Amino acid sequence: MHEDKRELTEKELKRKDCFEKFNSEMQQKGYKMKNIIINTQQAKTLCLLIMLPFMALAFWIYYHVNGFDLDCLSLGFVVALIVLILCLTILHELIHGIIWGLFAKKHFHSIDFGIIWSSFSPYCTCSEPLKKWQYFLGVAMPTLVLGHL
Structure with a gap:
């Protein structure tokens, strides 16, 4: 670590x-x-890996409902x-x-x-x-x- x-x-x-x-x-x-x-860099990487799928899903839904x-x-x-x-x-x-x-x-x-x-x-x-x-x-x-x- x-x-x-x-x-x-x-x-x-x-x-x-x-x-x-x-x-x-x-x-x-x-x-x-x-x-x-875990150190701050590991925490940031872990957060990004966890949140990225949710962010992508939210963007996909928004795009298909509202366009961009x-x-x-x-x-x-x-x-x-x-x-x-x-x-x-x-x-x-x-x-x-x-x-x-x-x-x-x-x-x-x-x-x-x-x-x-x-x-x-x-x-x-x-x-x-x-x-x-x-x-x-x-x-x-x-x-x-x-x-x-």
Whole structure:
């Protein structure tokens, strides 16, 4: 597995230290760690592979219902599309945070948002351990909510 080759921020280093301490405590209690971490490039590739068929299907349906005219691609349309994508990205991360914050013991005090500027990757993270189903629900919820728009 390739790791991101960038310097971690102070907040990221603090989260990493807390995670390593918690991980050590859990291993001393007999738990085993299974590393399922992927880097940002792997995440982007995986997301593209998962979303591409759905995007192609949506475009195909739209094209066959409405047709497609390149004249509609005005500057205003492109700007509106970029603004929409940015807003939906923020909403996507907020949905992760809301779900994980509901389950965390310190609730929203355990949720942190940020952007990895070197790869322009927004993220949401929870500083507390969650049960597997709680974590996966938080992972899936943006798709379940925004997928209906």
